[in-house]
Amino acid sequence: MAVNYSDIYRAFGEENPQVLYDVMRPQQGSQSFLDYWKRSYGDVSGNYLAGQTRIGLAGGQPDWSFSNYLGAYPWLQRWFEQSPSQRGEHPSLFRPNMRWNV
Numbered sequence: 001m002a003v004n005y006s007d008i009y010r011a012f013g014e015e016n017p018q019v020l021y022d023v024m025r026p027q028q029g030s031q032s033f034l035d036y037w038k039r040s041y042g043d044v045s046g047n048y049l050a051g052q053t054r055i056g057l058a059g060g061q062p063d064w065s066f067s068n069y070l071g072a073y074p075w076l077q078r079w080f081e082q083s084p085s086q087r088g089e090h091p092s093l094f095r096p097n098m099r100w101n102v
Helices: 005-015 017-024 031-039 041-057 066-072 075-081
Strands: none
Touching (some): 005 017, 005 066, 017 066, 031 075, 041 066
């Protein structure tokens, strides 16, 4: 009988959401984009738990696993909703304010 390692690791990921998040977060993009997602685990997992709780309080059966939630998470939309400073971008470091001495 063959062992299905995919099921074992999926179960491990569901029991350890931080690990699952690290595996599923984007791996490519600018450094500020990657840093933003490294810092945003609390927000993402909090939104997931709040959504599951809302379903339960409304009398429904919470049925979305964290891996399904991360798979459908609108990564880029959330990124672009942030202001440049929230995304870790600091354009003024590269383009100092121009002063005209007239």
